[in-house]
Amino acid sequence: MFSDYSLAELGSIFVMQGFAGLILFSVFVLMALGLAIIFGQMGVINMAHGEFMILGAYVTYFTSQFFLNYLPSLFGGYFFVAMGLAFLASGALGMFIEWAMIRHLYKRPLDTLLATWGLSLILQQLYRSFFGPREVGVELPEWMMGSIALTDSVEVQINGLFVMGLTTVITIVVALLMYRSRWGKQVRAVVQNRIMAGAVGINTEKVDRYTFALGCGIAGVAGSAFTMIGSTGPTSGQLYIVDTFLVVVFGGAASLLGTIASAFTISQAQSTMEFFLSGSMAKVLTLLGVVGILMLRPQGLFTLKVRR
Amino acid sequence: MKSTAFLSRSEWIGVAIVAALILVVLPLSVDGFRLNLVGKYLTYAFVALGLVMCWGYGGILSLGQGIFFGLGGYCMAMFLKLEASSVENTKIQSTPGIPDFMDWNQITALPWFWEPFRSLPMTIILVIAVPVFFAFIIGFAMFTRRVGGTYFAIITQAIAAILTILIVGQQGYTGGINGITDLRTLNGWDIRTDDAKYILYFVNAGLLLGCVLIAYFVKHSKLGRILVAMREKEDRVRFSGYSVAGFKIFVFCLAAGFSAIGGAMFALQVGFMSPSFVGIVPSIEMVIYTAVGGRLSILGAIYGTLLVNWAKTSFSESFPELWLLGLGGLFIAVVLAFPNGLAGLYQSYVEPRLGKLTGKKSDETNGALPQGSPAE
C-alpha cells in the first residue's frame, strides 16, 4: 500500500499517525482517570461515570451560551471557565451522591455497581427531560479549531494538543495529590486499612467523600474536554463507558500507573491497527487482544500487592 | 442437616404456589397477548435463577449473563433461521437457501459453523453446550487465578461488550445489529400461531420449574453448603482441602446453562434474537431482577423478574418518557433499603405472622442469612 508514495509523504504520515495515537492515549487516560481513582482507591464501581462526564459537557455548553450572549468579547477564554465549572458541578454532584448513596454501601462493593447503574438511568432521563432529547452543539473559540502546520505535510490538531496538555496537567496534579500531599497519604491509609486509619485519627468519611468527589470532578473535566471531539447528548456518556472500563480493568484496578500503561497499550494498538486495517476490524482485534491477555493475566497489567 | 428430602415442607408449598401461579392462574386470567409477554418475562427468570445460584449462593456476581442468554438464543435462532431459509422461501436471493442477511452481505455459501444447526437434536445439545463451554473457559481463567468480586464483575461486563461488537461487526455471519429475525417454524410446526404460543408458554414454564427443582437440589446438596461456606470465608474452605475454583466454575457453568435455556425459549417464543441481549444493559437488568426478588431466594427470582418486567411494561405504557426514572429509582431503592429483596420482606414481615397463625416455626428460611449482610 505504500509503494505509490514518496519517502517524505510516508514520513509525515507516520509522524501524524504517531500523534493520533498520542491523542487517543490522552483521551483514554482522561476518561479512565476519574474511574480509576474511585475504583482503585475506594473499590466502588461507578457505573454512572459516563453521565458525570456528560454533566461536564452540558456545563460547557451552557457556559459557552452564556459567554456568547453576555460576554462575547471573552469568548476565546470561556473554555477554561467551563472546565472549572464542570469540575465543580460534577464534583458537587459526586459529593452529594456519596453522601446520599455510596457511603451506605462500602461494605457491599458489588451493590454500589447496581445502585450507580440506577443512578445513571436516572441522570440520563433527567438530562433528556431538562436539556431535550437531541444533541447540543458546543461552539468552540476559533483558536481551538484547526491545526498547526509543522512542515508542509505534517499538521497537528490544536484540540489534540489541548487534550494532551490537559491530560498531562491533570495526571500530574492527581499524582502529586495522591503521593505527595497529606491528604493523599490519608487516602492511601484508608485504602490499605480502613479501621486502622480511623483509629489513628483520620476522618475516613471525609476522605471517602472527597475522593469520590475528585473522581467525579475529573470525569466532569474530561466530559468538558470531549465536547471538542465528540457529541453532547443525554446518552453520549454511554459511548465512552466500555472503553473506560476496559482501560481500567486492563491496567489492574488499584494502580494509577497501570491505568496509564494500559491506556497507552490499548490506544497504540488500536490506532496502529486502524491505520493498517479497517476500523471495525481494528476495534474487534484490539478488544480480543485485551480479553486474551485478561484471560492469561486476569488481575490486569499492574496490581497492588495487598495482604488480605 | 442430614435431611435426605431435597425440599423442605415450606419449600414444597412455595414451589406449588409458583407452579399454580404460572401454570394455572396466569393462563386463565390474562389474554393471549399478555400471556405471551409473561412467557417472555419467564425466559428472563431462567437468568435470574442462575444468578441466585452463582451470585446469592456462590458470591460471584456476573454482569455477563446476557452472554449466555444470547448464545443460547442465537443457537436456537440459527436453527430456526435455517429452517425459514429453505430454497423455496428464498428463491428471490442471488444464492437461495441461505439466510437473507448472508445474501445481502455477498456470502454465497453457508459458513461451516452454521452447518450443525441443520439438525434439531444437535441444536438442542449446542444450545446448552456452547454457553456452558464459554462459561467454563471464562470461569477457568478467572477462578483458578482467584479473581473475584467486583473485578470479576467488570471483566464479565467487558466480555459482554466485546461479544456484542463482534456479533454486530460480523453481520454477514450473524445478522449484525438487526439480529436474526423472521423465525417461523420449528420442524415444520408454525411457532407464530396463537396455539403454538400457548404450547410454548407451558413448555417454558415447565422447563423453568424443572430448573427450580435443580436449583433446590444443588442448594440442599453438600455442594450448596460448600458454596455458602465459600462465600462467607473462601480461604477457610480452601484450607480445608476443597478446590474452591472447581466449585465456582461449576456454579458459574450451571448459571450459564440456565440462562442458555432461557435464551433458546426466548428465540422460540418471540421469534427473533438480537445482539442487544448480549450487551451490558440487559445483563445488568437481569441482575436487578434477582436483586428485587432477593438474591438468596430461588423462587424470589421468578417473582422479581415478573414484578420488574410488569412494572417496566406498565410504566412505559403510561409514562413512556419517564419510565427510566422509575427503573433507576427501583435499582437504588432495592440496593439501599431492601438488600434481600422481596424474599427479605417476606421473611421479616409475612413469615413470622404466618408462623404465629400456624403455631409452628418454619423449618428453614431461604438462604439463612441475616438481614443487612448480603453476599459481597
Add this chain to the structure above:
Amino acid sequence: MSDDNKFGPESQLRRKLLMGMAAIPAAALMPKVAFAQAPATSAINTTGLAVTDTEVTVGILHSVTGTMAISETGSVQAEKLAIEQINAAGGVLGRKIKFIQEDGASDWPTFAEKAKKLLVQDKVAAIMGCWTSASRKAVLPVIEQYNGMLYYPTFYEGLEQSKNVIYTGQEATQQILAGLDWVNKTKGGKSFYLIGSDYIWPRTSMKIARKHIEAHLGGSVAGEEYFPLGHTQFNSVINKIKLKKPDVIYCAVVGGSNVAFYKQLKAAGIDLSKQTLLTISVTEDEIDGIGGENITGAYACMKYFQSLDNPNNKEFVTEFKKMWGEKTVIGDVTQAAYLGPWLWKMTVEKAGSFDVDKIAEASTDIEFTKAPEGYVKIHKNHHLWSKARVGQVQPDGQFKVVYETADLIEPNPFPAGYQ
C-alpha cells in the same frame, strides 16, 4: 383556523365548507357539523380495528428513550403535527385521529413487543413508526402476521417490500445514484473514499455506491471503511484520507459518531470547502449536534431540506416551529415522517375504508401535492416516487440546495446490477 384548508388536498365541497366554518369560533363543534354524513363505522371497518363513530386510533412507535431518541424525536414531532392538522381539517372519514404513543426504547425486541401490543390490544388502524433498519426488521414479522399497516419514514437500504409497509423515505438507489452522478459531473469526482458506520444500511449503500462508481462513472474507490456504532475516534482514518487524497469523501456515519467524525475532520485541517465531502447521513438534525461551523461546505444528498423554497414547505416549517419551538430544525426523515399520516388519510379516503387490505390495495398511485418536499406519489411497490437533491451546509446549519433532479426518481428496492 383560517389556514387549515391549506393542508391536504380536500374536495372542493369540503374546502368550501371549511372556509365557511372558519368563522365559527367553537372548533369542537366542527366535526359534528361538517361531517354529519360520515359513513357508518360498520361499513368502513370490517376487521375490528379501533374505529368508533367519532374516532380512529393510530399508533406512534418511536424511541423516546435510549440512544436513538436523539434521531427519532423529530419524527414523533412531525407525526403529531400531521395528526393535529388532519384533525383540525376534519379528520379521516369524519373521524378524529387519536394516537397511542409507545416507546421503542432504542431496543429492537421492545419495538416488536410494542408493535404487537398496538396491533393486538389497541387494534390501531395504522402505525407510524420505526427509524432504524433493525427496528423495522424486528417489527416487520409482527406487522405482517397481524396484518397491520406501518408507515416507515427513514431512508433505508432497500431489499425489502411488504404489502403492510409504506416506505415514505428513499430506498438506497433513490438517494445514492443521483448524488454520485452530480458529484462526478460538477466536481469531477473520480476517486472516492467510503466511510460508514458498521451495520446494514451503510454497508448496502456503499455496495451500491461502489458498483455505480466503478461501473458507471469510471471512477475508483480509494478506501472503504466501517466503524462500530458509537465509535468516537477517527484520527487514524483521517490520516489515511490525507495520505490517499481522494476526490470525494463519501460518508454514511451515523449517531454520536457523526459529531466526533466532523469535529475531528475539521480539527485535522481538512477544509470542506476545498475537499469535497458528500454524505448521505447528515440532515439538519445531525448538524444541530455537530455544529454548523464544523461541517460548513459539506454536501448532503437527501430528498428534503428545511431550506427548500416552495409554498408547501414554507407553510410546513412555520407550522412545525409554531408547535415545537423556534429553535427546532427539520431534517429529511422528519419530513418523511410528516408524510405518513397524510398519505394514510388520503389512502383511507380513496379506499373508503380503514381495512388494512383495502388500504394496501389503494395505496398505489396515491398523490400528495402538498408535501413539503414537493409532490410525491406512492409506487406500486409501496415506496415513494421522489426527487433527489444535493445541499451544501452553510455555517448556520442550514443547507443551500445546489442541485435537484429534474424528474421524480422511480423507487427500486431490488436494483438489478447493484446486488
